[in-house]
Amino acid sequence: MAVIGSLGTDRLKVNLAGLKLNNPTMLASGILGYSAETLSSIVAGGAGAVVTKSVGFKPRKGYANPTVVQADFGLINAVGLPNPGISEFVREIREMKRLGVPLIVSVYGFSAEEYATVAKKAVGAGADALELNVSCPHVKETGSEIGQSPEVLAEVVGKVKAVVDRPVLVKLSPNVTDLVEIAEAAVRAGADGITAINTVRAMAIDVETAMPILSNKRGGLSGPAVKPIALRCVYDVYERVKVPIMGCGGVTDWRDAVEFFLAGASAVQIGTAIALKGPSVFRSVSRGVDAYLKKKGFRSVNEIVGLSHRS
């Protein structure tokens, strides 16, 4: 089928810190990322790589419902990092190895040691790379606290890098005063790539009952509403760091993806758009990007990474 062929064109191939992707779209963390079987439908939908649900040292049940609420141009979620813990998750990782695309395991922890322990086990089970979630906006002591302090973040990245021999991406939170400072600290500590961004702190209130809707009250906004914020974050980070950037936030069609490449991203991650377009969103984005590159006379997506910085 022409579909596969078009995804396999050399124009779309990217190499991210040693990870070879057939196309520059990847599944964002936390979306359907528990099991190999569900991820297989994402791969069938055309994803060039997948990122798992964030996994920690111990199992977590997450928050009570409502955990997801619709906003005007996106979703607000406070799922609360539910995961079975790394000891259980290694079994899924072993199965996920068969997916045929690079497997990036998302890791969170409550201390640098925890991050390192989980990261090591994930790599032991077969992770091709890691993404450190230091930016979950609604769980205390992981995420915001770690992703907000350059010193703490550097310690986490350093400890993880010391125990694994695979690329380590750091996923940043937009909920900070100076995202660039944090990105630089991560790269100085050895990060091989940056993912920008995680969700933007947000909430929803019901007028009839005068109550916050999410059980956790506060959550994180994703989807088209955050795209302009994410784009600015990628643009800023690109100016100051040399490692590849994964653009993430609101990517729904090829135009969004191209905007992220022009801002400086080497690949894009897609999450919320799956609710709207299904797993085949990856293929439609890739195809659109490919058509754009062809029309504009570019031989590779790499040629447009950061192109908007010329002006």
Added chain:
Amino acid sequence: MSAYRIAANKLRTTSILSVRTESPTVTTFTFKDRECARAKPGQFLMLWIPGVDEIPLSILDVGEDGAVSVTVKKVGEATEALHRMKAGDFVGVRGPFGNSFTRKKGKILIVGGGTGMAPLWFLVKRLLPDVERLVFVMGAKTEDELLFMDGLKKMLIGGNRQLVATTEDGSCGITGLCTEPLDRLLTNERFDMVYTCGPEPMIRKVFELAEKCEVSFEASLERLMRCAIGLCGSCVIGKYRVCRDGPIFTSKQLREVEAEFGSSKRDFDGKRIPL
């Protein structure tokens, strides 16, 4: 790719119009909601019980005036809180979500247990005008718990229609599980379709009988739900998301998920646990 109406996912708050007791542990709630009033049999909604929880519930019925009903069994914190609510109290609604039963015309066998009766009631109402024959087998532990008995009796009057009740304690109808009379029904008569909803071990049994007799089959499954829009992964069975690809599954799909169907599900932390 199925079209996904994002409007359906926006939470609406609406007040409860009426509350009807169905059994000592089961209550039906009715409220107005224009989106859910367009639902098809088998679809579900997410009901927010403010300050407590948000839970998936099958749509029992819809009225022309935009009234929507759900039937709820008291099993834990959220359903108990809901049972304490009265007409005039506010609940939140998202949906309708998921696929629906396919609409068949020929000879139909429906098997329902527990609150699995809710989507089947809706289905019977929609099927009746066109079917050639309809046999409804319903089961419960005791007579008290047989849901919608009176309504079903009225609807299923006539030569080509039949209602068979089973109770585990023998207080009404055939003594035993609702799968008891099925073997005979399925061997004596050629049905075009079997629909079922109820406890999953029951569904599994009905599935096996339908497989044996090579009859088309559709069942409604339950799994833990959070987002209800196919994103979070809480509700997966095999490669399927129950909230988006289900809750109605065909025998072909159920064969693909045989390892989990009737035996395991994922807990709130994503770990696989026995049903």
